[in-house]
Amino acid sequence: MNKPIRAVSIFCMFLFLALMANVTYVQFVKSGSYNKDPRNARVAEASYSRERGQIMVGDEPVATSKPVDDRYKYLRVYPPAGARMFAPVTGYLQLGSQTGIERSQNAVLTGSDPQLFVTRLVDLLKGETAQGGNVVLTLDAAAQKAAFEGLRDTLGPEGEGSVVAIEPKTGKVLAMASYPSYDPNELASHDPAAASQAYKSLDADEQEPLLNRAIRTRLFPGSTFKLVTAAAAIESGKYHAGDQVPAGTTYQPPGTSHEIGNDGRGQCSPAKIEFATAMEWSCNTTFAHLAVDVGPEKMRAQAEAFGFNNTSLLDLQGQVASVYPTSVDVPDSEGGGTRELSLAETAQTGIGQNTVQSTPLQMAMVTAAIANQGTLMRPYLVDKVQTAGFNVLRTTEPETLNEHAVSAQTAGELTDLLVSTVADGTASPAAIDGVDVAGKTGTAQRGDSLCSAGGKPPYAWFVSFAPAQDAQVAVAVMIEEAPDRACGEIAGGQLGGPIAKAVMEAVLKK
Amino acid sequence: MPTNSALMGFVHRRRRGAELFLLVLALIVGIGAYAAVGLGVDGEVPANLIGYGGWLTLLVVAAHVAVRIVAPYADPVLLPVVAALNGLGLAVIHRVDLAKDTGLASQQLTWMTLGVALFVGTLIALPDHRLLARFTYTSGLAALVLLILPMIPGLGTSINGAKIWISLGPFSFQPGEIAKLLLVVTFAGYLVVHRDALALAGRRVVFVDLPRGRDLGPVLMMWVVSLGILVLQRDLGSSLLFFGLFLVMLYVATERPGWLVVGALLFFGGAATAYRLFSHVQSRVDIWLDPFADADGKGFQLVQALYGFAWGGLVGRGFGEGMPQRVPYVESDFILAAIGEELGLTAVMAVLLLYGLVVERALRAALISRDGFGKLVATGLAAVFALQVFVVIGGVTRLIPLTGLTTPFLSYGGSSLVANWVIIAILLRISDQARRPLPDLAPDAEDPDEQATQIVKVVPER
Numbered sequence: 001m002n003k004p005i006r007a008v009s010i011f012c013m014f015l016f017l018a019l020m021a022n023v024t025y026v027q028f029v030k031s032g033s034y035n036k037d038p039r040n041a042r043v044a045e046a047s048y049s050r051e052r053g054q055i056m057v058g059d060e061p062v063a064t065s066k067p068v069d070d071r072y073k074y075l076r077v078y079p080p081a082g083a084r085m086f087a088p089v090t091g092y093l094q095l096g097s098q099t100g101i102e103r104s105q106n107a108v109l110t111g112s113d114p115q116l117f118v119t120r121l122v123d124l125l126k127g128e129t130a131q132g133g134n135v136v137l138t139l140d141a142a143a144q145k146a147a148f149e150g151l152r153d154t155l156g157p158e159g160e161g162s163v164v165a166i167e168p169k170t171g172k173v174l175a176m177a178s179y180p181s182y183d184p185n186e187l188a189s190h191d192p193a194a195a196s197q198a199y200k201s202l203d204a205d206e207q208e209p210l211l212n213r214a215i216r217t218r219l220f221p222g223s224t225f226k227l228v229t230a231a232a233a234i235e236s237g238k239y240h241a242g243d244q245v246p247a248g249t250t251y252q253p254p255g256t257s258h259e260i261g262n263d264g265r266g267q268c269s270p271a272k273i274e275f276a277t278a279m280e281w282s283c284n285t286t287f288a289h290l291a292v293d294v295g296p297e298k299m300r301a302q303a304e305a306f307g308f309n310n311t312s313l314l315d316l317q318g319q320v321a322s323v324y325p326t327s328v329d330v331p332d333s334e335g336g337g338t339r340e341l342s343l344a345e346t347a348q349t350g351i352g353q354n355t356v357q358s359t360p361l362q363m364a365m366v367t368a369a370i371a372n373q374g375t376l377m378r379p380y381l382v383d384k385v386q387t388a389g390f391n392v393l394r395t396t397e398p399e400t401l402n403e404h405a406v407s408a409q410t411a412g413e414l415t416d417l418l419v420s421t422v423a424d425g426t427a428s429p430a431a432i433d434g435v436d437v438a439g440k441t442g443t444a445q446r447g448d449s450l451c452s453a454g455g456k457p458p459y460a461w462f463v464s465f466a467p468a469q470d471a472q473v474a475v476a477v478m479i480e481e482a483p484d485r486a487c488g489e490i491a492g493g494q495l496g497g498p499i500a501k502a503v504m505e506a507v508l509k510k
Numbered sequence: 511m512p513t514n515s516a517l518m519g520f521v522h523r524r525r526r527g528a529e530l531f532l533l534v535l536a537l538i539v540g541i542g543a544y545a546a547v548g549l550g551v552d553g554e555v556p557a558n559l560i561g562y563g564g565w566l567t568l569l570v571v572a573a574h575v576a577v578r579i580v581a582p583y584a585d586p587v588l589l590p591v592v593a594a595l596n597g598l599g600l601a602v603i604h605r606v607d608l609a610k611d612t613g614l615a616s617q618q619l620t621w622m623t624l625g626v627a628l629f630v631g632t633l634i635a636l637p638d639h640r641l642l643a644r645f646t647y648t649s650g651l652a653a654l655v656l657l658i659l660p661m662i663p664g665l666g667t668s669i670n671g672a673k674i675w676i677s678l679g680p681f682s683f684q685p686g687e688i689a690k691l692l693l694v695v696t697f698a699g700y701l702v703v704h705r706d707a708l709a710l711a712g713r714r715v716v717f718v719d720l721p722r723g724r725d726l727g728p729v730l731m732m733w734v735v736s737l738g739i740l741v742l743q744r745d746l747g748s749s750l751l752f753f754g755l756f757l758v759m760l761y762v763a764t765e766r767p768g769w770l771v772v773g774a775l776l777f778f779g780g781a782a783t784a785y786r787l788f789s790h791v792q793s794r795v796d797i798w799l800d801p802f803a804d805a806d807g808k809g810f811q812l813v814q815a816l817y818g819f820a821w822g823g824l825v826g827r828g829f830g831e832g833m834p835q836r837v838p839y840v841e842s843d844f845i846l847a848a849i850g851e852e853l854g855l856t857a858v859m860a861v862l863l864l865y866g867l868v869v870e871r872a873l874r875a876a877l878i879s880r881d882g883f884g885k886l887v888a889t890g891l892a893a894v895f896a897l898q899v900f901v902v903i904g905g906v907t908r909l910i911p912l913t914g915l916t917t918p919f920l921s922y923g924g925s926s927l928v929a930n931w932v933i934i935a936i937l938l939r940i941s942d943q944a945r946r947p948l949p950d951l952a953p954d955a956e957d958p959d960e961q962a963t964q965i966v967k968v969v970p971e972r
Contacts, residue, residue, distance in 0.1 A: 001885050002877055004762040008889060009873045012896040016866045019900060020859060022909040026819045027855040034820030039805055042817050042833050 044096035049073045053109040053132035053388060055090050055101055057139045062086045063093075063102065065132075068190070076102075076188040082141075084181040085148040088212035089139065089316070089381060092184035094195060100212070101135060101381065104315055108133045108385050115394060119387045131388035138172035138383040138396075140165075142506035143473070147177035150477075150499035155179060156484035162213035162360040165475045165503050168368040168465060170398040171377030174473060175503055176361075178213040207481075215319040218357040219480060222444025223282045223492065224461040225352030227366055228324075230279065230417065232302035233290040234410045241413035244272040251285035253292055253347035260288045260347060279417040280425025282441060284351045291350025296341040299349060300324050303356075305405040306366045307376060312401060313361065315381035322362035325355045352444060364476035367463040369402070370418070371438070371471030374411035376402040419468045429497025430464045432505060438471075439464030439500065441492030451487035462496025466504045473507040475500040522945035525586035526578050532590030533570050540566055540597015543829075547605045550830030550852075556604075565619065566597060569626045576630040580637070581942035588871050588941070591864050592919050592934050596622055596927070598861070599920035602834075602841075602848050609835040614922050621924035625931030632935035639939045643883045646699025650732050653692035656685035657739045686740070686748045687916075687929040690755070690894055691936075693736060697756060698886035700729045701763035705882070709764040721764075744790055747905075747915035751897050753777065758893040759886055798911035811838045815847035815906050819858075826854025841922040843914055844906050861920070862903070868934075869896045875941035884940045891933050 026034075035043055049072045055063035062082050065074040076093040078086070091100020098106055107113035111120055111132040123131065147163035155161050157180075165175035186198035202210050211217065233239045249269045250259040261284065262268040268283035278286035291299055303324035304310065311319045327338035328345065341349065348354035361379060369376035378399040385394045406414070418438030421427045427439035442461030451457045460482070465474035477496035482489075489495065541563040548556035556562070570593050577584050600622065604615035636642070642649075659676045660666035667675040667682060675682045701708070704725050712721040733756045740749040757773035784791045793808060801809035801816065814837040821832060834840045834848035841848075850858045872892035879885045898915055905912035916926040 001762050001765065001882060001889075004765050004767075005873060005876050005885065005889055007767075008758055008762060008893065009870070012869050012873070012892070013866075015896055015900040016862055016869075018909060019903050019907070020862055022904070022907050023819070023850070023855060023858050023862070026816060026907050027823060027850060027858065030816075031820040031823050034817050037817070039802075039813075040817045040821075042814075042821050042836055045833060046821075 041096060045072070047106075047110045047112075048093070048095045050110055051131050051388075052076065052093070053111070053134040053386075055105075055109070056134055056136045057082070057086065057141050057144070060141065062137070063090045063184075070190055072190055075190055076184075078184045078188070080183075080185070082144075083183050083185055085144055085177065086139070087181045087184045088178040088214060089137065089176050090184060092187040094187060094199075095192075100316060101137070104317060105135045105382060105385075108135055111388075113385075115385060116387065119389075133388060133393065134386040134390065135382055136384040136386060137381055138167075138174065139176065139381070140174040140507055142509070143175040143503050144177060146502040146506040147175040147499065148179065148181070150502050151177055151179035151479075154495055154499060155479060155482045158207070158481065158483045159479070160207055160213065160481040161477070161479040162217065163475065163477050163499060163503060164214045164360045164364040165473050165507065166364045166368040166377075166379055167507075168372035168471045168474045169377070171368070171379045171401075172383065172398070173361075173379050173381050174507055175475075176212075176214045176381070178211065180207050180209045182209040212316070212318070213478070213480065214360045215313060215316060216359070217478070217480065218320055218322055218359045218362075219459045219478065220444035220446070221352040221356060221358040221363055222442035222459060222461055223284075223287075223352060224363050224366075224440050224442035224463045224476070225356055225358065226279070226282065226287045226350070226442075227370060227414065227418075227440055227463065228303050228306060228308075229287045229291050229294075229299065229350040230275075230414055231306075231370070231406045231410060232294045232299050234413050235302060235406055236294050236298055238293060239275065239290065241275050241416050243275055245275045245278050245286050246289045247271060247273040247278060247283050248285045251288050251347070253288060253344045255342055256344035258344065260284050260351070276417055276420045279440070280421045282421075282426055287350045288347035289350075291346050292343050296343075296346045296349075299346060300326065302406075305376070305402055306369055307362055307401065307405075308358070312365070313379050313381070319361065320359060322358040323355060324349065352442060360476045360478040362476075363461065363463050363478070364474055367465050367476060368471075368474035369405040370411050370414045371465035371468075371474045372411075373408040374404055374406040375400060376405040415468050418464075422464065426493045427462070427464065427497060429493050430462065430501045430504070432466060432501060432508070435466050435504075435508060436468035437464055437466040437501075437504065438468045439497070441496065443491045451490065457482070457485075457487055457490050460490050460492045460495050462492045462500045464497075464500045464504065466508060473504050475503045477503075521947040522583055524582050526574075526582060529577070529586035529589060530574060532587065533574055533593055536590045536594035536597060537563075537567055537570055539594045540600065543598050543601030544604060547601050547608070547829045550828055551605065551608045552830075562619070565623075566600075569623060573626050573629055576633050577938060580633045581938050583945040583947075584938040584942035585871050585875060585945070587867060588934055588938060591867050591871075592930070595861070595864055595919035596625075598849070599845065599917075599922075601829075602845055602852075602920065603922050605829055605852065606834055606841045606845075606848060608830075609833075610841075612841075614841055617924075618922050618927070621927045622931075624924070625928045628928055629931040629935040632932050633939060636936070636939055639884055639887060639936060639943060640881060642695050642887065642936075643699045643702070646696055646703075649692040649699075650696035653689040653696060654732070654735060654739070656689045656692070657736055657743075659685050660743060661739070684923065684925040686745065687925040689736070690748070690751065691891075691929055691933055693732070693752065694755065694759075694887055694890035694894060696732060697729060697759045698883055698890055700732075701759055702882040702886055704729075705763040708760075709766060741784070744788075745914070746791065746794065747898075747901050747913035750901055750913060751894060751915065753780075754897045755890060755893050759890050762889050763882075763886060794911045794913065798908060801908065811844065812906070812908060812912060814838070815840075815844050816908060818847040818851035819907065822851040822854045824855050826850070826852050826857060828852060842916060843902060843921060845917050845920045845922070846903055846906055849920075862899075865895070865899045865918070868892075869899075871941070872937050875937055875944055879940055879944040881943075884943060888937060888940045891937055895933070 051074050052065045054061040063078050066077045068075045091102040093102045109132045116133050143165050151161045161179050163177045182202050189195040247268045248271050250261050252259045265281045267281040308322045308324040311321050313319045330337050330339050345354050349356045378401045384392050386392050415438050422431050422437045422439045426441045430437050430439045440463050444459040446456045460479040462477040465471040477499045479495050545555050603618050607615050665676050707725040708721040761769045797809050801812040805813045829852050832851040837844045837847045869892050872888050876885045876888035902915040902917050904910040916923045918930045
């Protein structure tokens, strides 16, 4: 019977070889794709159960991992003092999902980033569990606090708004506040029912506390867009800061019967006024006229030079591009297709209306570029990546987005105009004793009727930078809703100015 | 007869020292893995390591001493290999215990104690494996009764759709595990007696010499009935196992490869019919073809196991670093997924090699066995072992559709563990008989008649 027994042996050998080959296939060949499968909760849970690196502002952590005695081992904790304030930037961590910096810097925080390879190797050899690296943000704690508390105290519990502050020379984001905000600790809870309940109620909230308005909300920039119009006008060579510019009580752009007025600001009434006066009193007639003089192509080119129609922030996901209209749809009844803006429409874009839309970050970038002699820097939030032991692995190098968004000459002229707007004009609430502040207000009409006539309240904007000649900080304040305030109170200077001032002071004090 | 005397002159060495050395290695695996689980999960050596290790050592030494005394010529590799597998299994079950907050490892250690006791008992009670041939029909009947037991209302328990358990008070028991051993004895006992008739008498149909009905009938009956019971119980794994077992033994007994062809045709025919008729077979096949189609439903277990294997990669995550508890039933059928995840492909290969060694050693015993019954029993047990490993490991790694079976010596489960220890005892007994030198016949050499009668070893009466 030995012959068949040998045959059985060979058969058994093939059975085992088949098992070995198949296990090799599963554990070696397919391993990578199984580990990348988004349905693989094991991978998500493993990174969730690891000691994650800290997110820091200055020397203080704003997100840290605390050892706990449950199945996930580490709880993500956002120190309560700054939890809501920093939430739009830090984001939150949940099993299988992250937002904000928690998401964009996930590889560093979990320790899987190639930059941390050596650290990981050392940890492995020492027999220690690999720790994630730390992420140090560019945020200035004092500026962030001033921004968030300014919004909270000005807008009231029902309000909505956002502040972005940038260091003009580098593009470092010094403050990025969005109001209302949320407590990421509630979402990071290890109790799945509590976390999911917290998410549901935040998600259903009409005030959209989960929304990072600084990069996700775009609105009519209103008069703050006059910075772009003025820049285009000066760059075109047709106007200079010291020149007389056209003004008037009303302006009727070519090809329309619709008139643009100045909401009763008498300083704009003469047919010709100083450019500085036009900026100081935010004369709609002037800037509508300038936009028409420059033409839609140059207006668009100038807006795009400042970053419109594009995204620029790499450190957070979800930035929406701000808009300067590229074309207008022609109705099918008139042949369809698209056409260039008409002069009437261009006139409206010149005062930040029509379909011009901007995020707070975008207006901060415009302001920062003017403050930085015309050079636009890429805004960034991650300053440094560190090992768990706080050794710096990488420091972000500032990156120039546009060397000459405007020429240094133009930037200087614009600065002069904006300084006088704070000194003698509508932007005076942002004035700081002993410092030259450059600033501009914006109050963008929403809908066809004015607030005072029963329409919706306007959006209030404020942009500024200081010190004017050597800017340390450029700020954009956007107020979307302030229901506690009466119509007349909702104006860029009145509401936004003090917030911008507080943020600038927080930066300059250091 | 010079050639014969040269053959007679060769004497297998006992190699008990080698067995002891290998057993020490096996203990290092078992106790080391247990300590590693404690270190990996809790960051400290388990408090009961001394007691646990001592008990494991005691069991292994007891088995070794028993082999030394009552089966001194037994194969020296089998016992260390199964000791290593059992030790590793205990450690992995302990690991899953820590994750799930259960206490299965200590129960498994109790079952192992019972298994080793029965192992020793079998070796002592069975000085010659041929004694088993006396129970050819008895064990066949016993196997059938055991298989039917779970179908008796009140006694049988259905777990996961398969009615293969009986519960007696707090104990639940899988009679199929014992039945497979009994059926091997039955098939071997029957086939060794009727092999000539089966092989030679009969009619040729196409390319197979079909034996006469009265020769094949009884054993065929046994087989069909047992297979029918298992199909009714929806125990696909065991059905496959018994089918393959019978086929292998029939082939070895008759030396007719034609049986394999018939068997293969029957298998594919049966599989196709089962696929048509039974929804649970269809669902198993669907899961196998695309487990990710219903990754959170029917395919969940297999998908989680595959993720676990992949997560382990080549060297594994290390004890305590994986999430074996994500796989349902990871402590029993899917224990290899836990090993694959935390110890990696390396350990899975090692486990497969250990299983391969068991099969190889069993088949080697069959080859050198001096009697047909021993050959058939050893081959049958080797085939059971190989098929069981193939069916369960192939199932959890998606080589073949998943059918529930335990992983021998690794999985949590008392009946399986105890039955496997008895199987190893029988294999050791067969190899002991095969390797043992022939009785010294020199004093009686002058009388040829006496020599002829004495060459058959006396089977003690019981």
